[in-house]
Amino acid sequence: MPAHGLHYLIDILMFGRPYPKIHEAMDAAQASLQSNHRMFFHDDLNLEKTIILENSIEAGWSFYYHVVLDGVSDEVGQQESVPAMVNRLLNGQIPFYFSDRGLLVRIAAIGIRNARIYPSSLVPPKLPYSFK
Numbered sequence: 784m785p786a787h788g789l790h791y792l793i794d795i796l797m798f799g800r801p802y803p804k805i806h807e808a809m810d811a812a813q814a815s816l817q818s819n820h821r822m823f824f825h826d827d828l829n830l831e832k833t834i835i836l837e838n839s840i841e842a843g844w845s846f847y848y849h850v851v852l853d854g855v856s857d858e859v860g861q862q863e864s865v866p867a868m869v870n871r872l873l874n875g876q877i878p879f880y881f882s883d884r885g886l887l888v889r890i891a892a893i894g895i896r897n898a899r900i901y902p903s904s905l906v907p908p909k910l911p912y913s914f915k
């Protein structure tokens with residue numbers, strides 16, 4: 784299962800801040816139960832409780848992404864879990880919570896602002912090099 788640092792990394796990419804209390808609470812049973820820890824505190828009822836107790840919908844998304852990262856990690860391994868999850872966020876396989884404090888959104892905004900974007904119907908511009 785992913786180390787807490789990987790859950791914090793997803794938080795920073797999506798919200799611009801970590802939610803350590805949420806991940807600690809969700810994985811409180813991990814020491815004794817290993818992967819079976821997900822039988823506890825990894826369900827929709829606890830997601831709803833998190834939103835209410837933290838008075839934060841974003842905290843609910845942190846909970847949501849915790850469960851998703853646990854699942855992706857099972858599929859592709861811990862090493863590949865964050866890049867695989869980011870790829871799925873960007874291609875729409877995982878719902879994308881849009882926060883303008885999220886690092887992914889900020890990177891994308893800066894990238895799009897600075898990019899010279901060509902719609903797919905346009906041919907490339909004049910070549911930047913001429914070899915004589």
Ligand SMILES: [Zn+2]
Binds near residue numbers: 809810821825849853
């Ligand atoms: Zn977990």
